[in-house]
Amino acid sequence: MEASRRRSQHGANGANGANGANGANGANGANGANGKGSGQEEQPAQWGRAWEVDWFSLCSVVGLLCFAPFIVFYFVMACDQYQCSVSQPLVELLRGETTLLSIWARAPSFTWTAAKIYAVWVGFQLFLYMCVPDVSHKFIPGYVGGVQDGARTPAGLINKYEINGLQCWLITHALWYANAQHFLWFSPTIIFDNWIPLMWCANILGYAVASFAFAKAYLFPSNSDDCKFTGNIFYNYMMGIEFNPRVGKWFDFKLFFNGRPGIVAWTLINLSYMAKQQELYGHVTNSMVLVNVLQAVYVLDFFWNEAWYLKTIDICHDHFGWYLGWGDCVWLPYLYTLQGLYLVYHPVQLSSGHALAVLLLGLVGYYIFRSANHQKDLFRRTEGSCSIWGRKPAHIECSYRSADGGVHRSKLMTSGFWGVARHLNYTGDLMGSLAYCAACGFGHVLPYFYVVYMTILLVHRCVRDEHRCGSKYGKDWKRYTDAVPYRLIPGVF
Ligand code: NDP
Secondary structure, eight states, rough: OOOHHHHHHHHHHHHHHHHSSTTTTHHHHHHHHOOOEEEEEEEEOHHHHHHHSSSHHHHHHHHHHHHHHHHHHHHHHHHHHTTTTTTOOOHHHHTTOOOOHHHHHHHOOOHHHHHHHHHHHHHHHHHHHHOOOOOOHSTTTTOOOOEEEEEOOOSSEEEEEEEEEHHHHHHHHHHHHHIIIISSOOOTTTTHTTHHHHHHHHHHHHHHHHHHHHHHHHSSOGGGBBOOSSOOOOHHHHHSSSSSOEEEEEEEHHHHHSSSSHHHHHHHHHHHHHHHHHHSSSSOOOOHHHHHHHHHHHHHHHHHHHHHHSSSSSHHHHHSSSSHHHIIIIHHHHTTTHHHHHHHHSOOOOOOHHHHHHHHHHHHHHHHHHHHHHHHHHHHHHHOOOBBTOOOOOOOEEEEEOOTTEEEEEEEEETHHHHHOHHEEEEEEEEHHHHHHTTTTTTTGGGGGHHHHHHHHHHHHOOOOOOOHHHHHHHHHHEEEHHSOSSSSSTTO
């Protein structure tokens, strides 16, 4: 085991450099980017997870493993028991008017009905993922589906993926619609009606899948050269050991859990909230329509660009552990949909001006997010032989050295959105996030959790990315940051 562990680490180091994804160690040595002597031994700057775990990281990891489910529970319980007030439960606890035990006792518990619904849901998504070959790319112009290559893994492997997410989403939603309009097998409010019991089921799956991935990494890893171990068991469990755990040739844990049960459910959950509003109040508010439409645009964008998504940081750099497994099963479906849940309890009807402002903010944010991502993708795919905003893109030529000593070339674009700020794709994403929250009016803070969380996530990601790129490109990265000095908001940050 130890020998294979050492082999794994060696393999990962070398190949990181070779594909340039994490080739920071070589670049540092070559360029002295961090101002350290070339003879000084360094750990490679890594995405996703570290090689060594300090005490602060360890405490955060243990804290999250123990308390993250209760953070999710707190928000959902606040809606269920306190009309979505996040402060009221705390106030009552502090005043001694309630206890943790009585809050817990009032919350709906696990039910077998919810377990059956959840099992059918995950089983159905699994069936679609595994058994429905993508044909939509043959009929939809511009859509890239079917079998696609992933990015090269740290060990130098290129995995194949069957990209059929758009088709799975369409089939699932067509069935939902057919049921609501015609078959009436179940009520469209079924998700809302079982929301907390379903949360316990999602938690069981989240922890089970993380535990399975953890054991699998030790017992039968898909590729031992792509495993990454630290000496800390909690950190390994949380951030994952295997890079791309698979069962068989096609079942890829990362793609399935990142891109199926949680994200396909996102739009259905919103539709269920909409149906509940209709049932409770006899009408659907414009705020609920806005949240449904704006978030559906975001979800559909994800599936339309699923092949592109294979090349983003989540798939290219993160290992699969509790962070992705539990996060995709619980955190995403429960906390990304808080706006719709809030609107069931507070059916806000926005003035036309407010609704229009939210729509504009959401659509402009989406436009910036999508265009910035598209510009970089086009630029990298064509190696700069393309047109961005009507002209050939300006760029900075960069080089980096990989761990095997090879020198590689790359380009950083300084045109289009990438010339305005270094991460305008994140800015667009944040504008969209703010729009979902602002659709809920200004009565409570709960629906604003999403934009606060996304700001922390993306600012942290931005800093991590810059650290990695600085290590990888050295003085060339400095030339880029001189040419494009701001990260997210020109003139501010
Ligand atoms: P990016 O798509 O921004 O990719 C960053 C990488 O692009 C860098 O590491 C570098 O890689 C390369 N790069 C940086 N600057 C340039 C440039 N000027 N020209 C060319 N290449 C450059 O990062 P993500 O994968 O994090 O984000 C993808 C999208 O996903 C974003 O729009 C983000 O908002 C969204 N997202 C959404 C989340 C959600 O939960 N809703 C979570 C996370 C992301 P290299 O080493 O190749 O040079």
